[in-house]
Amino acid sequence: MARDLAIDLGTANTLVYMKGKGIVLNEPSVIALNRQTGEVLATGREAWQMIGRTPGYIVAVRPLRGGAITDFEITERMIRLLLQRVGVSRFTRPKVVICVPSAITEVERRAVTDAARRAGAADAQLIEQPMAAAIGADLPIDEPVGNMVIDIGGGTSETAVISLGGIVALEAVRVGSFDIDAAIQSYVRREHGIAIGERTAEEVKMAIGSAEPAEDESQAEVRGRDLMTGLPKTRRWCVASPRPHPSLLRTSSVAACSSSAAAGC
Ligand SMILES: Nc1ncnc2c1ncn2[C@@H]1O[C@H](COP(=O)(O)OP(=O)(O)OP(=O)(O)O)[C@@H](O)[C@H]1O
Ligand SMILES: [Mg+2]
Structure with a gap:
């Protein structure tokens, strides 16, 4: 008997x-x-490592770019592979609840549930992301009080008030x-003439991005290509307390929070 999945x-x-x-x-x-050939070469972390570094015939994609399903077939294949990786087959038919960005359309919602059913799920239900986050964070959602959830993800930001379930x-x-x-990518390109990939930009954000001046000294090394010569170019930036260098203020006025862990779904 398969264990139910979220x-x-x-x-x-x-x-x-x-x-x-728990989380598997x-x-x-x-x-x-x-x-x-359309053959799947890698998924998950292994595929992520390939972003921006693949030879011409390999493409590493995020099928849910911008909180929307950009390619139904690839999304379906990804769901199928995910379920296979956690042991789902035609013989172990678990019930599955899936939380998706609230911004996706009715057609996209149906594509996700159909993909899960075709991949072996006995039943597939969708749940709104903020509701899953609220349950995961143990908020008193059934009580007659307003519970506000703000979820800033990779492609979507959602704010919800939940009350009485x-x-x-x-x-x-x-x-x-x-x-x-x-x-960050376009700032570094415009101001410093260095072309950097999305993974490098994400690393810079994690290392020195902050809504407030940094408490301690943080550093980020930016490796990219010089726009003029095409040769590799490296720059090191640091944000030192109490105030960041003025050139960093534009990139440092950012904050992001990851809520997947809180969602626990
Ligand atoms: N410490 C951090 N500082 C800044 N950004 C971060 C930090 N940790 C994670 N992020 C960013 O959060 C994003 C991932 O968040 P999360 O896993 O909640 O997204 P998601 O649930 O996959 O996306 P969505 O809900 O939009 O579909 C990534 O873009 C990552 O760069
Ligand atoms: Mg999310």
Whole structure:
């Protein structure tokens, strides 16, 4: 008998929770494909390592870019592979609850549940991300009080007020932490003439991105390509207390929080 599963199918990361076992998979929502044959070469962390570093015939993609399903077939394959990796087959048919970005359309929602059923799930239900986050954070959602959840993910940001077991108000926008990475990429390109990849931009954000001046000294090494010569170029930036260098203020006025862990779904 299969254990029931909960999947957080995020734009940036996918988590799988198995009843009685806890989180059994936590990996980037990335899939690497052979462009010519369509063959899946890697998924998750292994595929993430390939982003921006693949030869022409390999493409590493995030099928849920911008909180929307950009490619139904690839998303379906990713869900199938994920379920296979945690032991789901046609013989072990678990019930699956999936939390998806609230901004996805009705057609996209149906594609996700159909993909899970085709991959072997006996039943697949969807749950709104803020509701899953509230349950995971142990908020008193059944009580007649307003519980506010703010979830800033990779591709979407959602704010919801939950009361008496339901979502009373919800605002979801297709803007998230990936947009901060893109802003860092274009800033470094414009101001310093260095082309950097999305992974490097994310590392810079994690190392020195802050909504407030840094408490202690943080450093980030930026490796990219010189826009003029095309040669590798490295720059080191540091944010020292009490105030960051003025050139960093534009990139340091960012904050992001990851809620997947809190969601626990
Ligand atoms: N310490 C941190 N500082 C800044 N950004 C962070 C930090 N930790 C994680 N992030 C960012 O959070 C994003 C991932 O968040 P999360 O796993 O909640 O997204 P997701 O659930 O996959 O996306 P979505 O909910 O939009 O579909 C990544 O873009 C990552 O760079
Ligand atoms: Mg999320």
